[in-house]
Amino acid sequence: MLTIEWDDVTIKDFQTTLLNWFDQEGRDLPWRHDHDPYHVWVSEIMLQQTQVQTVIPYYQRFMDWFPTVTALANAPEERLLKAWQGLGYYSRVRNMQRCARQLLADYDGQWPQTAAELTQLTGIGPYTAGAIASIAFNQPVPAVDGNAYRVFSRLLKIDADIAKPQTRKLFEQVIARIIPRERPGDFNQAIMDLGSSYMTARQPDSAHSPVRRFNQAYLDGDELQYPVKTKKPRPKPVAYVAVLARMGEQWLMTQRPSNGMLANLWTVPLIKLDDLDLENPRDFDELRAAITARFKHDSRLDVQVNQLDLRAVTHTFTHQKWTIQLVAATVTPADLAYFAGQSVAPSALAQLPIPKVQAKIFDRAGIEL
DNA sequence: CAAGCGTGGTG
DNA sequence: TCACCAAGCTT
Incomplete structure (x- = not known):
């Protein structure tokens, strides 16, 4: 409804501004030392609904205990759950083992490289498929997580309710038009870094954000109205x-x-x-x-x-x-x-x-x- | 599709 | 104590 449209010049400007900032200020995280799909995958699963500083020690230990897809596939489940203890949403790690076994049994241990194929694997949904495809395999596909919802809803004043599953498609379409053919993985990661620094949910610092001039909600003084999300019932x-x-x-x-x-x-x-x-x-x-x-x-x-x-x-x-x-x-x-x-x-x-x-x-x- | 599924941090 | 948030997926 209120959605702002960007022309091609603005899109190019935004890409350049964002990637330049990412090159200067992007975080050095343990899973960013290479683009190994196993490393990308493990980190993305751990990061679902979980903050970076919580994940870091778990990631280090997980790589220690299960350095490869094969090691993960062959591990006793009790050991996996122990590695996951404290992270929550424990089905994530059980699904990871199912995925590891699917890779070995059905894909000869080779990761498929497209988001569509990756989504077929257990525990890999639309977001994680996009993240792996773009970061590990350089595919120009969106990775729509909570950060992407927050960042793009503010930039473009998109007022669709992000609690509704169908809203994801809208964001995917919008981002697909903005994501660069070059460096799509860096672009997606830059959006996440932006969403966890200058464009946080409660206390954004848009005045100092590298993309403040693209942030229409900030320019209009109503960025805290975005994203629109219906509340959940109390426990x-x-x-x-x-x-x-x-x-x-x-x-x-x-x-x-x-x-x-x-x-x-x-x-x-x-x-x-x-x-x-x-x-x-x-x-x-x-x-x-x-x-x-x-x-x-x-x-x-x-x-x-x-x-x-x-x-x-x-x-x-x-x-x-x-x-x-x-x-x-x-x-x-x-x-x-x-x-x-x-x-x-x-x-x-x-x-x-x-x-x-x-x-x-x-x-x-x-x-x- | 709506509901189920953990934990830690913050105001 | 409570509400809400944090790199979602499955059924």
């Missing part, structure tokens, strides 16, 4: 009980299901309290009564709930807010089967891939990892 509250059960010196641990949240990661048994409001139990007796009732659903089960910590652990995910009551329990071998659990020596706990919420539970219980 839904969910109540759990965490069972801290020691068998001798060992702790009872369970592996999460292979689908859904925190897939294949390890936690103590977590019992969801669908029909109970236990976020703020008045006392131990009330909580024990509720938990006992819940456990009675399986008559073989003989859990002795003998202690608890009334200070709940809370953890907020993108769409759920967990409130977790901790109980110490004595369990029998039958309970182990009920929970599909495994007894783990304290020294072995650190080898398991553990999500943040589980680290909080251990911390609250005074258990060192």
Whole structure:
């Protein structure tokens, strides 16, 4: 609607200005030391919804542990998840292994070079395909991420809602007309650097931006109105009980299901309290009564709930807010089967891939990892 | 297509 | 405590 149009002279001017700035001020990042598609790929997956300074140490260690596509394809999944622990969105690394195996099995270990082919690989969507194709293979294709949305929506005053999937096509068309045939990878990376420096979401510094004269929203004084994005609903509250059960010196641990949240990661048994409001139990007796009732659903089960910590652990995910009551329990071998659990020596706990919420539970219980 | 899927930082 | 943001993809 409000979208500004650029003529060919303006486009050329913008390209030159942006690339000159990138040559002078572009960041020296570990994955920019070469254009190896493996390096580009790993960094791009890690950077999805994740900031650069968080990714850097993970990237270094990942390359240490899995230096090649083959090493990644052959790695035990538990090792992959351990390498990813703390990054979140754990399906990313499981999809990476599927992708590595597809490359070896279906592509003879050779990366396809076009965005269209790359999109066929597991875990590589439109953005990552564009990034790999342009950076590693010099293909003049857009890589539309959050930075590109923010930068181009402001430059051109594009008011389409970026929360809607179809809006991506609009941005791809706009950027396709602006991206240079020469140095498309540098162009895409320059847009990202711009979006994380002078053109940030909340505190842009457009007055000092190398492209301020192209930034129509800034010139009009309304850059914070862009990009337009509908809000997401607040996380839904969910109540759990965490069972801290020691068998001798060992702790009872369970592996999460292979689908859904925190897939294949390890936690103590977590019992969801669908029909109970236990976020703020008045006392131990009330909580024990509720938990006992819940456990009675399986008559073989003989859990002795003998202690608890009334200070709940809370953890907020993108769409759920967990409130977790901790109980110490004595369990029998039958309970182990009920929970599909495994007894783990304290020294072995650190080898398991553990999500943040589980680290909080251990911390609250005074258990060192 | 809308919803599901983590974590850390900031105001 | 909360809302929102940060190099998205899958189903």
